[in-house]
Amino acid sequence: MSHDFVPVQWNRQKFFYDGILLVAIFGFLASFILLGLRTPSADVSILMIRGFGSCAIVLLHIILAIGPLARLSARFKPLLYNRRHLGVVTALIGLAHGGLALMWYHGFGVINPIASAIGGYGDYGVPIEFPFESLGLIALIILLIMAATSHDFWLSRLRPPVWKALHMSVYVAYAALVGHVALGTAQFDKGSGLLIALTIGAVSLTGLHLAALLKGRSLDTKSSQESDWINVGEPMSIPMNKAVTVTPKSGERIAIFRQSKGVSAIVAICSHQNGPLGEGCIRDGLITCPWHGFQFDPETGAAPAPFEDRVQTHEVKIENGEVWVKAAPDVLGTPRKAVEVTS
Amino acid sequence: MLNIAQYISYGLGGYVLIGLVFALYFVTRGVRNEAIAGKSLILRILLLPGAVLLWPVLLKARS
Numbered sequence: 001m002s003h004d005f006v007p008v009q010w011n012r013q014k015f016f017y018d019g020i021l022l023v024a025i026f027g028f029l030a031s032f033i034l035l036g037l038r039t040p041s042a043d044v045s046i047l048m049i050r051g052f053g054s055c056a057i058v059l060l061h062i063i064l065a066i067g068p069l070a071r072l073s074a075r076f077k078p079l080l081y082n083r084r085h086l087g088v089v090t091a092l093i094g095l096a097h098g099g100l101a102l103m104w105y106h107g108f109g110v111i112n113p114i115a116s117a118i119g120g121y122g123d124y125g126v127p128i129e130f131p132f133e134s135l136g137l138i139a140l141i142i143l144l145i146m147a148a149t150s151h152d153f154w155l156s157r158l159r160p161p162v163w164k165a166l167h168m169s170v171y172v173a174y175a176a177l178v179g180h181v182a183l184g185t186a187q188f189d190k191g192s193g194l195l196i197a198l199t200i201g202a203v204s205l206t207g208l209h210l211a212a213l214l215k216g217r218s219l220d221t222k223s224s225q226e227s228d229w230i231n232v233g234e235p236m237s238i239p240m241n242k243a244v245t246v247t248p249k250s251g252e253r254i255a256i257f258r259q260s261k262g263v264s265a266i267v268a269i270c271s272h273q274n275g276p277l278g279e280g281c282i283r284d285g286l287i288t289c290p291w292h293g294f295q296f297d298p299e300t301g302a303a304p305a306p307f308e309d310r311v312q313t314h315e316v317k318i319e320n321g322e323v324w325v326k327a328a329p330d331v332l333g334t335p336r337k338a339v340e341v342t343s
Numbered sequence: 344m345l346n347i348a349q350y351i352s353y354g355l356g357g358y359v360l361i362g363l364v365f366a367l368y369f370v371t372r373g374v375r376n377e378a379i380a381g382k383s384l385i386l387r388i389l390l391l392p393g394a395v396l397l398w399p400v401l402l403k404a405r406s
Contacts, residue, residue: 144396153390
């Protein structure tokens with residue numbers, strides 16, 4: 001967006017959320033180390049390395065669960081609003097894990113530590129001997145890039161589609177981390193139960209994402225597309241100040257809103273972070289994204305000044321008491337007056 | 344394998360080093376985005392890691 005940048009957009013809710021997050025992280029690390037110290041052969045350094053690593057992967061599971069959970073239940077949307085801080089903290093904890101592991105296991109030899117970690121042992125040609133630390137390094141680099149570009153400045157600089165694509169690489173990081181932990185456990189820590197916990201986590205995340213996908217599809221209203229136009233049904237079937245969504249045969253999902261001025265349609269994807277605008281509502285006469293509260297004029301698709309973001313509009317008509325929306329979006333910036341609903 | 348790993352590690356180190364030099368220039372003098380020009384030191388420090396990691400993207404955008 002084009003508003004005035006500030007270092008961190010903290011407010012009362014975010015302070016509260018970040019406070020809980022820090023307490024939970026310290027609690028996790030302290031419990032992990034204290035419980036580990038009960039083992040006779042325990043080593044504090046190794047416990048710290050594993051504690052940071054475990055904490056990072058637990059946090060990554062939470063991060064990846066928030067998106068689908070917010071789609072399945074509105075109660076989780078506040079977590080979505082705060083997800084950015086969680087991502088930065090996860091990357092920093094991952095960095096602590098990686099840095100400590102690099103120093104402890106590879107920092108005291110004659111070979112440089114990174115070379116030792118990714119090429120000093122194992123065999124890339126044999127799956128079970130694959131150097132698992134290289135996968136951890138890949139995941140860490142991705143998480144660090146995401147954390148480093150989490151500020152709105154980067155969203156503005158890289159533009160939303162590039163920024164979003166960059167941040168979708170969190171799934172690559174997750175896959176690399178699953179490989180990192182699975183191989184590390186198989187090679188050096190058999191019988192620790194980590195593999196079972198990881199499998200439960202991966203299956204749960206997959207299930208949540210599938211459930212969210214099905215819920216997203218089920219939100220579409222029943223419609224029929226005839227040539228260039230899609231029948232949306234009676235105007236009153238659209239809840240006041242809310243939207244129904246339809247998906248054209250080709251192209252992006254369309255959100256059709258009804259408000260006091262009439263019916264308008266826009267592309268249902270927020271230009272901020274691809275949030276589902278069709279699940280938002282009209283607030284102060286503006287379409288409001290449910291994810292981060294970004295707003296757009298229903299008739300122009302433009303964000304209110306001083307913001308400069310826009311989403312595409314769609315042509316709407318009411319014929320024989322039924323709403324029709326044109327399947328193809330307008331050229332960006334094309335205004336479309338709301339079509340009045342006459343009873 | 345160790346030789347390749349060493350080249351990779353030197354490559355990573357070189358990339359970050361160039362990034363650091365570029366990022367220092369970018370956040371102090373090079374940034375042309377009006378929304379960020381003249382902003383607080385904390386904000387510039389927060390943008391530094393991104394500039395270190397994405398310096399080729401920023402360099403390309405400036406050329």
